[in-house]
Amino acid sequence: MPEAGAARLERAFRDAGRPLFVPYVMGGYPDLDASRRHARLLARHADIIELGIPFSDPLADGPTIQAAGQAALDAGIRPSDVLAIADDLRDGPPVVVMTYFNTVIAHGAAEFMAEAASHGVAGLIIPDLPVDEAADIRAAARAAGVALIALAAPTTDDARMQQIGAEAEGFVYLVAVTGVTGGEMSMDDRLRALADRARRHIPVPVVVGFGVRTPEQAAQIGQIADGVVIASEIIRRIGDAPDPPAADAAVDAFGAGIAEALAR
Amino acid sequence: MSVNMRFGPYGGRYVPETVIGALDELTEAYKHYCDDPDFRSELGVLLGHYVGRPTPLYRARRLEEAWGLDDGLWFKREDLCHTGAHKINNALGQVLLARRMGKQRIIAETGAGQHGVATATASALVGLGCRVYMGRTDMQRQRLNVIRMRMLGAEVTPVDSGSGTLKDATSEAIRDWVTNVDTTHYIIGSAVGPAPYPEIVAEFQSVIGIEARAQMLEETGGLPGTVVACVGGGSNAIGTFRGFIDDPDVALVGVEAGGEGPAGRHGASLALGRPGVLHGSYSYLLQDDDGQVAEAHSVSAGLDYPGVGPEHSYLRDIGRVRYVDATDEAALSAFLECSRREGLIPALETSHALAHVRDAASQLRQAGPVLICLSGRGDKDVDQAGAALGIDASA
Numbered sequence: 001m002p003e004a005g006a007a008r009l010e011r012a013f014r015d016a017g018r019p020l021f022v023p024y025v026m027g028g029y030p031d032l033d034a035s036r037r038h039a040r041l042l043a044r045h046a047d048i049i050e051l052g053i054p055f056s057d058p059l060a061d062g063p064t065i066q067a068a069g070q071a072a073l074d075a076g077i078r079p080s081d082v083l084a085i086a087d088d089l090r091d092g093p094p095v096v097v098m099t100y101f102n103t104v105i106a107h108g109a110a111e112f113m114a115e116a117a118s119h120g121v122a123g124l125i126i127p128d129l130p131v132d133e134a135a136d137i138r139a140a141a142r143a144a145g146v147a148l149i150a151l152a153a154p155t156t157d158d159a160r161m162q163q164i165g166a167e168a169e170g171f172v173y174l175v176a177v178t179g180v181t182g183g184e185m186s187m188d189d190r191l192r193a194l195a196d197r198a199r200r201h202i203p204v205p206v207v208v209g210f211g212v213r214t215p216e217q218a219a220q221i222g223q224i225a226d227g228v229v230i231a232s233e234i235i236r237r238i239g240d241a242p243d244p245p246a247a248d249a250a251v252d253a254f255g256a257g258i259a260e261a262l263a264r
Numbered sequence: 265m266s267v268n269m270r271f272g273p274y275g276g277r278y279v280p281e282t283v284i285g286a287l288d289e290l291t292e293a294y295k296h297y298c299d300d301p302d303f304r305s306e307l308g309v310l311l312g313h314y315v316g317r318p319t320p321l322y323r324a325r326r327l328e329e330a331w332g333l334d335d336g337l338w339f340k341r342e343d344l345c346h347t348g349a350h351k352i353n354n355a356l357g358q359v360l361l362a363r364r365m366g367k368q369r370i371i372a373e374t375g376a377g378q379h380g381v382a383t384a385t386a387s388a389l390v391g392l393g394c395r396v397y398m399g400r401t402d403m404q405r406q407r408l409n410v411i412r413m414r415m416l417g418a419e420v421t422p423v424d425s426g427s428g429t430l431k432d433a434t435s436e437a438i439r440d441w442v443t444n445v446d447t448t449h450y451i452i453g454s455a456v457g458p459a460p461y462p463e464i465v466a467e468f469q470s471v472i473g474i475e476a477r478a479q480m481l482e483e484t485g486g487l488p489g490t491v492v493a494c495v496g497g498g499s500n501a502i503g504t505f506r507g508f509i510d511d512p513d514v515a516l517v518g519v520e521a522g523g524e525g526p527a528g529r530h531g532a533s534l535a536l537g538r539p540g541v542l543h544g545s546y547s548y549l550l551q552d553d554d555g556q557v558a559e560a561h562s563v564s565a566g567l568d569y570p571g572v573g574p575e576h577s578y579l580r581d582i583g584r585v586r587y588v589d590a591t592d593e594a595a596l597s598a599f600l601e602c603s604r605r606e607g608l609i610p611a612l613e614t615s616h617a618l619a620h621v622r623d624a625a626s627q628l629r630q631a632g633p634v635l636i637c638l639s640g641r642g643d644k645d646v647d648q649a650g651a652a653l654g655i656d657a658s659a
Contacts, residue, residue, distance in 0.1 A: 048594060056541060056556040057431065060280045060437050066425060079554055102541045103276050106555025128278045128541065153282040160284070178282055179443035 005122035006147035007168035008019060008094045013205045013226055019262045020047035020227030021218070022207055023234055023255060026065065027051055027082030028072030034244060035072075036085050038251045042234075043092035045255035050125065050229060053082045060127040061122040062182030064232040068239070079103055079112075086119040096149055096170070101137075101205035111139050113144035122156050123147035123170045131164050138167065152202070154178045154194050161201035162250040171205040173229065174198050175220075176204065176212065182232035185211035195224040213259035222262045267291050269459035272581060274574035279438070279544040286445045291460045293365045298467065303360060305582060307493025310356055314389070315346045317353075317471065319510025323480035323639075326605040327618075329605035332624040333422035336633040338488065339608075340476040340638060342500065347382050349611065349640030350472060350500045351453055357468035359390050362449035369533030370394045371450040375402055375430030375439040375496065376566035376613060381452025383419035394418040397437040399428035402565045406649045427559040430496070430569045434543050455573035456495025458544030462573050466502040468505040471509020472637060480635060491513045493639065494617040495587065496567035497533065498576045500639035505585060515586070515631055519620040529561030533572040534580050534587040547574040549559055563592035563652070564612035564645075594619035595653055599642060611640035612649060 013020060023042040027035050039049055053258055054069035054077055056109055061069070079099070086095045094258060097116060104112045104126065107147045116124065124146055126194065129137060141148040149171035152161060155178060176185040185191065191208075198206045209229025221228040241247035269275055276289055297303040297427055311317040319341045329338040342350035355372075356408040362370060368385045372394070374380030380396040387394035400422045403410050413420050426432035434452075442448040453634075455465040470558055480488055491508050493501035495518040508514040523530030530536065533548045540549035542557055550558040550570035562568040590598075595612060598619035603609045610618060617636050619627060628634050641650065 044314065056426070057435050059543075062439070069426070072554060100555075102549075102551065102555040103558070104555075106551065106553065108539060115362055127280055128544070130277060130279065130281050130284050132284075133278060151281045151285075153280070155282050155285040157285065166485075175280075175282060178445060180439050183443075224624055 004145040005094070006169040009048065009147055010204070013171065016047045018223065019222030020081060020207060021045060021258050021262055022048045022050055022062070022227055023183055024050040024052055024229060024230040026068040026072060026076060026235060027053055027079030027085055029068040029235065030071065030238060031075060032077060032081055033160045034247065037248055039085055040240065041248060041252045042255045043089055045211035045259035047093050047227065049089055049093055049095045051085055051095055051097050052078045053097060053099040054102055055103060058100060058220055060180055062180040062232065063180040064235050066161055068235045079107070081123065083116055084211060086121050090120045092228045094122035095120065096125055097121050098125045098127070101126050101129045104137065108138040112232030113140050115146045116144050117144040121146060122174045123149045125149045125173055127151060131160070132196060133202050141185070149173055152173060152198055153213065158197065158201060161198060171207050171226065172202050174206050174208045174225065176208050176210045179210065181210055183211040184213065185217065187217065192224050206245065215257045219261040221262060228262070267295055267642060268458045268463040271578035274547050274577040275462060275545050277544060278541045278546065279458045280442055283445050283620065284440045287458055287460065289365065289575065292427040293361055294460055294464055295297055297361060297364060303364070307357055309361055311353070311471065313354050315356065316344060316536060317474045319344050321476060321483055321551040323604050324513065327602065330605060331622050333436050333625055333629050333634055335489065335629065336484065337621070337635065338353065338480065338633060338635045339638040340472060340504065341638055342472060343608070343610065343638050347376040348376070349382070350387065350469060350503065351379040353380035353471055353503070354385040354465050354468040354499065355379065355451055355454065358449070358451040358464070359386035359392065362392065363390055365449065367447060367449040368392065369444065370451055371397070371437050371440050371452060372451045373397045373430065373433040373436040375568060376564065376611070377402070377406040377644060380418070380420070381412050381416070382452050384413040384416035385416065385626050387486040388416050392426060395440070396420050397423050397440070399423045399430060399433045401428035402430065402433070406644055407647060408564050409644050424564060430565065431557065431560070437604035438543065452603065454499040455502045455533040455575060456497040456543055456545060456571060462545065462575055466506060469499050469503025470506040472500065472503040474504060474567060477503065477507040477633060485632060487511055487514050488635040490517060490628050491635045492517045492519060492617045492621055493615050494519045494567060494571060494638040495576060496521070496569045496613060497571065498573040500637050502573060502575055504637040506622045509628050517620065518585050518587045519616045520587060520589040521560070521564065521567035522591040525591050527535050530589065531560035531567050533568060533570060534576060534590045542571040545574045547577045548572050548580070561589055563595060564616065566611070566613040568618060588620055595622060596649060599624055599649055600653055609637070609642040610638060612645045614639045
């Protein structure tokens, strides 16, 4: 039996020696090969890779990720295509898959978890599955050796933080802003207090995401949390690139810049 | 009292963590106020003097004769509600809740525009700012309602994602809510969404069925044999059915959008979908093998939705309600027939219920009187139905 996802994720935090960089790649955007290349390029700088499965109705996502996901769906990308990208990353940092809940239950939770595990996926982030609805899915994930990564938000009160912490494995994804992905976070006392509160109640590492765009912001997050997720900004840079080589170069350079900022 | 969070396995709260606190707050507020005499009295006065309740029960004698329904065909006249449909029953109730919760801003999604107009109206009445999300396709086909909402002071925001219809408008409204949850109350217009919405909407709409049952007893001395309502998300249907759910001899029939017919596109989630999660609840859903939500189709914007309320899924599974469908074509011809035989121009949504009763009349007549929830009037549909039926204003 291979090492369970939760243990691999926890080891990633122990081994990094700095706040973790968790970049997001939308599977199948701008096409399947490109997303595989981008994931490999980012793996050179990242500590965990977050791989997104496109979904028709992504409630937690802002326009950038919505549009990227829709483009992938229009090109016929299926969840199994995205999970297969993880095969290429087996010798790199652990992979967590971001998927909406209906994708999981449409395949059957146990089947989905088994397939994810067979591709070496360490964890699963399901943004529309709050902790109180997650018991069955968590059991299915555990049985397959996949960690179910919980989310916490600015509106999560202390009691719920404790509930989330009690069930957490791998790490917890703390949403920096009250909103959807792709907005703009700002480092202020509120965010500091939120991160403090989360780390007080949650025994596993806490990673902050939503609205992080620049190396400076990443470094600021690194001072208050165990890691930082960057998603929409990477997709924006891919979309802005004039051609595929330029997109590859932009992804690589951006990843290097974030990793460097976190190491300082 | 407790609030239903699930109907059998259906329902739940499959939403981002950010709005869970707001759902808890809404659940608590609803528990607190739903039996509060001041709240009920304020809502009751408005339903009476502002909406025009109780709405009449009307016997549609000319259609009854044409369709051979010898025991009687009755309409529960929700089309006579202020703003032209049953949607105002829920919008007023929720606006009064929102004010008590101290929210400063109201948002809503709308398909046909009736819920948007009702929410814009209720918001104007209590002085709260209002934004309505509406798919671009729907803004074109329900143009008059867009103008009404804007006249009422609401901001109407077009939604371009997906097919530009109700599903996409609902997703966008939820994103707004996730972002502005501290100040904003989201008024869902149908009996869908995360708990406690399906229960709250059903309860505010149950006034339809409760009134209709008493009126049938008074007018006929008995209960109807069959109660029929159209189902998109299913708010007028659940509101009507709740009045009769404990009467085992009353057959309940929900009519979904059959769209282009068996081989084409449609909105018949209960007949042809399978359970999944959309917009926060687990319920029957049109989707592909990967769980990607399918685009629905209906001539009526209000039924053009790939999901359905979780209570309907439960009532389907236990066999208490029979769900059928009516095609675009059947609905359009029933629309015209009701207009010409009764002088009542029904909403295209409602026309699906009429079409089913017409087409199944030979079976329905054996079960006693038929009651239809005439959920809305068709003023909003005159452009679109006129184009489909070849009726225009040329000299």
